[in-house]
Amino acid sequence: MADIVLTGNTSGAITVAAPAVAGTNTITLPAETGTIVTSATAAADVPKPTALSTASGSAPSYSARAWVNFNGSGAVGIRASGNVSSITDNATGKFQVNFTTAMPDADYAVQCTAPSFSDTNDAVCAKVRGSSTGTGIPNVQTVSAVQVVYGNNQSPATFYDPAYYYVSIFR
Amino acid sequence: MNKRIVYTQDDGSVAIVVPAVSVELALKDVPTGAEYHIVEDSEIPTDRTFRDAWIWE
Numbered sequence: 001m002a003d004i005v006l007t008g009n010t011s012g013a014i015t016v017a018a019p020a021v022a023g024t025n026t027i028t029l030p031a032e033t034g035t036i037v038t039s040a041t042a043a044a045d046v047p048k049p050t051a052l053s054t055a056s057g058s059a060p061s062y063s064a065r066a067w068v069n070f071n072g073s074g075a076v077g078i079r080a081s082g083n084v085s086s087i088t089d090n091a092t093g094k095f096q097v098n099f100t101t102a103m104p105d106a107d108y109a110v111q112c113t114a115p116s117f118s119d120t121n122d123a124v125c126a127k128v129r130g131s132s133t134g135t136g137i138p139n140v141q142t143v144s145a146v147q148v149v150y151g152n153n154q155s156p157a158t159f160y161d162p163a164y165y166y167v168s169i170f171r
Numbered sequence: 172m173n174k175r176i177v178y179t180q181d182d183g184s185v186a187i188v189v190p191a192v193s194v195e196l197a198l199k200d201v202p203t204g205a206e207y208h209i210v211e212d213s214e215i216p217t218d219r220t221f222r223d224a225w226i227w228e
Contacts, residue, residue: 074217086197089187092222098200
């Protein structure tokens with residue numbers, strides 16, 4: 001294995017080491033002038049992608065900042081999740097999703113879906129934002145958590161426990 | 172994940188925290204000052220017919 005060592009004028013050195021495997025590897029520098037990466041602390045200098053690799057067109061892409069798929073009936077449990085530290089079972093049809101890493105602010109968009117079943121055709125999964133006084137409907141949307149409900153639009157609302165909750169957060 | 176964190180909410184009803192990764196991480200999701208208990212998931216009833224009447228004893 002051969003190394004290329006660039007020794008600094010004052011101290012230190014940069015070593016380019018070839019891997020100990022057969023085959024040829026090439027480092028190709030861009031035609032543009034400027035610095036590629038100066039150090040591990042210069043991550044901010046690395047260009048940020050504006051679209052996911054699967055996106056078409058020129059509109060920017062935004063991926064979910066948190067998501068969870070959980071069971072809301074019987075033995076409540078999380079099937080899979082991302083950036084979710086836990087869910088809190090507050091009551092029938094009322095759950096709170098807690099984030100591992102906080103959102104930058106509370107102005108994120110919440111998507112909540114759940115399959116309906118025959119006796120709750122008028123029920124929906126939703127994030128209700130507004131006064132919770134006297135309604136029994138949770139009203140939490142903070143940088144660290146959001147509450148969702150599954151119920152109907154009657155007054156007072158009736159809540160249900162669907163077997164599947166799907167919640168995702170975009171910001 | 173077979174542990175759950177149980178605490179009593181302001182209205183006297185019970186909240187159950189279901190950890191996604193670990194109980195240690197989920198403890199941050201218990202309201203500050205709330206008395207909590209870490210239990211096995213098998214201790215949580217699966218019949219939720221009277222879920223809103225659950226209390227911690």
